[in-house]
Amino acid sequence: MTNRPLALITGASSGIGAAMALTFAERGHDLVLLARRRDRLQEVATRAGERGAAVETLAADLSTPEGLAAAAERAAAGDVRLLISNAGASGYAPLQNVPAADLDALWRLNATAPVTLAHAVLPSLLARGEGGIMAVASLLAFSGGLSAPGMPARTxxxxxKSATVTFVRTLAGELAGSGVHATVVCPGQVATEWSGGANRNRPDAMTPEEVATAAAVAVARRETVCVPGLAGPEALDRLQEAERALLAAGSRSSLAERYATAAP
Incomplete structure (x- = not known):
């Protein structure tokens, strides 16, 4: 019998997910590791076991309804204390070039899965009055109005990822006072297999181990938004202030003059 809390990590076969597995194993968690590739999962499980964790593996593809349902069933079992939704795929392309058959799968993996798994695990966390939910998003969640050289086609x-950020931030407020916390991790460039390994040789790319360390510290501190490369919280504070100002300025009972005046 172990007293180590159990963390369920999706996308755990490589990259940030594998680094999360090893980091949380070292920090005293047992693990349920979930990804599509059973052989790669077993490799990570062996390494996590060497760090003291009891490890269970589950092969499932969260981009499919069946895979997501299997993951949700495991999350709802009642023993998970920390959910880490990390699985994702870039699908980088102009929207018109994304095959129609891929739209649902990409959205399910990147946006629906964190919500579905959080919904599945929440009853047991709330009943216990402790635990956490983490989702890995991206700094690109904040890039909707920006264009810059080298920025991928990413609609x-x-x-x-923007939906995931808003989901976790809002959920964190909903959970205030419950003992359960929610964190969203928004890394920038990370040197992994992601998108064909394009970031592996970038001088501005962080290691997946550094991202995992930041995430573990953020969970321990109960931070809502973790940006691993951000030196201080001031930018996030300014973002929240801008959101408040926008809501206040736009919540009016009359039409703004710039819309009330007919265009020539």
Whole structure:
């Protein structure tokens, strides 16, 4: 019998997910590791076991309804204390170039899965009055109005990650005082297999181990938004102030003059 809390990590076969598995194993968690590739999962499980964790693996593809249902069933079992929704795929392409058959799968993996799994695990966390929910998003969640050289075609991906950021931030407020916390991790460039390994040789790319360390510290501190490369919280504070100002300025009972005047 173990007293170590149990963390369920999706997308755990490589990259940030594998680094999360090893980091949380070292910090005293047992693990349920979930991804599509059973052989790669077993490799990570062996390494996590060497760090003291009892490890269970579950092969499932969260981009499919069946895979997501299997993951939700495991999350709802009542023993998970920390959910880490990390699985994702870039699907980088202009929207018109994304095959129609891929739209649902990409959205399910990047946006629906974190919500579905959080919904599944919440009853047991709330009943216990402790635990956490983490989702890995991206700095690209904040890039909707920006264009810059080298920035990928990302409409579907950025929209999904923006939805995840808003979901976790709002959920964190909903959970205030319950003992359960919610954190969203928004890394920038990370040197992994992601998008064909394009970031592996970038000088501005962070290691997945550094992202996992930041995430573990953020969970321990009960931070709502974790940006691993951000030196201080001031930018996030300014973002929240701008949101408040926008809501206050736009919540009016009369039409703004710039819309009330007919265009020439």
């Amino acid at each position: 579907l991906y950025a929209a999904a």
